[in-house]
Amino acid sequence: MRLVFFGAPGVGKGTQAKRLAAQERIPQVSTGEILRESVTQGTALGLQAKGFMESGKLVPDDVVIGLAREKLASRECSHGYILDGFPRTVAQAEALDRTFQEMGRPGLDHVVSFDVPSDQIIKRLSGRRSCPTCQTVYHVDHDQPKLEGRCDKCGGALVQRVDDKPETVESRLKVFDQQTSPLVEYYQKRGLLRRVDSTGDINEVYRRLLKVLGLAGV
Ligand code: AMP
Numbered sequence: 001m002r003l004v005f006f007g008a009p010g011v012g013k014g015t016q017a018k019r020l021a022a023q024e025r026i027p028q029v030s031t032g033e034i035l036r037e038s039v040t041q042g043t044a045l046g047l048q049a050k051g052f053m054e055s056g057k058l059v060p061d062d063v064v065i066g067l068a069r070e071k072l073a074s075r076e077c078s079h080g081y082i083l084d085g086f087p088r089t090v091a092q093a094e095a096l097d098r099t100f101q102e103m104g105r106p107g108l109d110h111v112v113s114f115d116v117p118s119d120q121i122i123k124r125l126s127g128r129r130s131c132p133t134c135q136t137v138y139h140v141d142h143d144q145p146k147l148e149g150r151c152d153k154c155g156g157a158l159v160q161r162v163d164d165k166p167e168t169v170e171s172r173l174k175v176f177d178q179q180t181s182p183l184v185e186y187y188q189k190r191g192l193l194r195r196v197d198s199t200g201d202i203n204e205v206y207r208r209l210l211k212v213l214g215l216a217g218v
Helices: 013-024 031-041 044-054 061-073 090-103 118-126 166-180 182-189 202-213
Strands: 002-006 028-030 081-084 110-115 128-130 137-139 193-197
Touching: 002 013, 002 182, 013 028, 013 081, 013 110, 013 202, 028 031, 028 061, 031 044, 031 061, 031 081, 044 061, 061 081, 061 090, 090 182, 110 182, 110 202, 118 128, 118 166, 166 182, 182 193, 193 202
Parallel strands: 002 081, 002 110, 028 081, 110 193
Antiparallel strands: 128 137
16 A cells, blocks of 8 residues: 655644554655654754754755655565655655656555644644654643653653744644645545544544545454
8 A cells, every 4th residue: 555644744644654554564654754863863864954844844855855765665665655744845746756657666546634723733733742762752632651751662751843842833834835735736636635534532533544545443
């Protein structure tokens, strides 16, 4: 199954992607996670991306496209994948289509749009906490770790992402409206868009996701 998970920041697509990836045994390819890891490690890619990410802007297309192409060419992606947070611009979507042609690989099966009203998005982002070590995501209200401030999986100290601070959130939502939302039309025209109401709890959203994809739960 070759999927794109699409939606505004904070709609919970990363959480859903992790769960579906585990169920279907396919990799979750999150450009945001790869970039954050690169920033933490101080690699050349990280140094290039840091300023854009911290100010809530998109990292330039050529950088992200190169990253995604490299991942898609790898063996782990040969039997399917979930692209989480890529593409984010029409130029990236076009580059993705070209990549499939050049690699002689089949195109996408579905593009899932996770929909949440914008007032709820701001609330979700401000309460989001994540583990910088393993990137597991929590929420102060509805997805708390067992031990306050500590990651259930690796014990790391939870932090608020720099770009989840209120001043940056506004800029990320604007970027989504201006640069990413045109992808709805792009994929609608190609008959690939599926919509999932992403309000409510994580299990409820997951059930809706499985239904849209015609999959059974485990
Ligand atoms: P995310 O974890 O998906 O919310 O991504 C965090 C940040 O990484 C974004 O705000 C961008 O700065 C950068 N980023 C992630 N994916 C992309 C992409 N496809 N294109 C451009 N920038 C991206």
